[in-house]
Amino acid sequence: MNAISKMLLGGPLDLDVLRNAERSTLILIDNPCRQYSSFALRLLAATVIATAGVAADSATTIIGAMLVAPLMSPMLGTALATALGRPLAAIRALLITVAGMCLVVLVSAALTAVIPVAADMETNSQVLARVSLRLVDLIIALASGFVAALASVRSDIPDAVPGIAISASIVPSLCVVGAALYEGAPDAALGAFLLFITNYVAIQITGAAVFLLMGLGARQFSSVGEQARKLWYVLVGIAAAVVLALLLNTSLSVVRTSEYERLIQDVTASWLSDTSYRVKSLDYDDAGNLYVQIAGTGVRPSVQQLNKDLLAADVTCASVSLSVVNEVRVTN
Numbered sequence: 001m002n003a004i005s006k007m008l009l010g011g012p013l014d015l016d017v018l019r020n021a022e023r024s025t026l027i028l029i030d031n032p033c034r035q036y037s038s039f040a041l042r043l044l045a046a047t048v049i050a051t052a053g054v055a056a057d058s059a060t061t062i063i064g065a066m067l068v069a070p071l072m073s074p075m076l077g078t079a080l081a082t083a084l085g086r087p088l089a090a091i092r093a094l095l096i097t098v099a100g101m102c103l104v105v106l107v108s109a110a111l112t113a114v115i116p117v118a119a120d121m122e123t124n125s126q127v128l129a130r131v132s133l134r135l136v137d138l139i140i141a142l143a144s145g146f147v148a149a150l151a152s153v154r155s156d157i158p159d160a161v162p163g164i165a166i167s168a169s170i171v172p173s174l175c176v177v178g179a180a181l182y183e184g185a186p187d188a189a190l191g192a193f194l195l196f197i198t199n200y201v202a203i204q205i206t207g208a209a210v211f212l213l214m215g216l217g218a219r220q221f222s223s224v225g226e227q228a229r230k231l232w233y234v235l236v237g238i239a240a241a242v243v244l245a246l247l248l249n250t251s252l253s254v255v256r257t258s259e260y261e262r263l264i265q266d267v268t269a270s271w272l273s274d275t276s277y278r279v280k281s282l283d284y285d286d287a288g289n290l291y292v293q294i295a296g297t298g299v300r301p302s303v304q305q306l307n308k309d310l311l312a313a314d315v316t317c318a319s320v321s322l323s324v325v326n327e328v329r330v331t332n
Contacts, residue, residue: 005215010154013215021152025077026096027089042070043100043171044107050175051108054126055115062126062172069171071100075200076148079207083216087232097200104171108178130176131191133198134258141199145206153214170199205244208236260284260315267313268292271306275299280325288318295327 022028029035046069053061077093151157173196180189211217217233261284268279277296284290292306303322310317 083211104174105178108175141202145203149207149210295325
């Protein structure tokens with residue numbers, strides 16, 4: 001055991017904890033009826049709760065759904081089985097994940113058809129938060145994969161799992177996919193699905209890396225012969241390199257977009273610096289349209305001046321829309 005694996009494991013590897021991790025992530029199926037029924041029923045309940053939360057635009061309800069949802073288990077199981085050198089178990093965990101994805105999308109679409117509150121794809125904050133990838137989403141996904149892998153094979157940090165479920169938006173994103181498909185909003189469905197895929201890939205990369213650094217790639221854990229094991233790791237390495245390149249390209253695009261949005265925020269804040277107004281919300285969409293909502297009182301700032309300030313900062317907008325909320329500040 002080297003220094004890195006010892007630090008990650010917090011000491012020697014506990015084989016009983018590893019066996020429980022294999023069972024909880026569905027790469028070890030020793031009680032099929034109990035394990036599969038628990039997964040399906042919890043996922044069904046989480047989907048209903050999350051879809052209702054999206055329809056009601058309720059963040060609290062969605063958090064509750066994420067605590068119930070078990071989809072993180074087979075996702076992490078794919079990474080664990082990959083590191084252990086068990087291709088059949090990795091494929092089974094992947095198929096369980098895909099089946100779970102399909103269940104969530106279908107149930108959320110069906111529920112959206114009968115639920116009394118329609119999910120507005122253009123104004124619902126829970127939808128808008130999940131239809132475009134942001135830099136912070138990538139960071140959260142990578143960190144979630146790291147902590148999830150760590151918590152799965154260390155018995156001293158079980159309390160991290162609920163936090164992981166909340167931080168990595170998995171089931172709610174798929175619920176938005178189903179709701180958007182029913183509402184006839186394919187762009188929103190695609191955006192939410194890409195967010196889920198990014199989360200999935202990031203969790204696989206960091207999860208498998210942590211497991212390998214822990215020493216779980218040793219021959220003693222593998223279920224296949226030496227030649228098959230080497231071939232498995234070569235295939236996984238090639239696939240990881242391709243996926244990592246795609247993720248890196250996406251990440252660079254997200255970083256550039258984030259920098260552009262930060263520049264817009266700085267210009268807008270400077271535009272309001274000599275007024276009694278403040279920025280209440282700001283949205284820059286993929287078509288280059290800027291929507292700014294300000295709150296305050298007094299003489300309204302000129303939107304034409306904002307346009308000039310943006311052009312001076314090399315920010316090109318297809319259009320700039322301004323809405324004003326009258327807000328009287330009370331001073332003691």
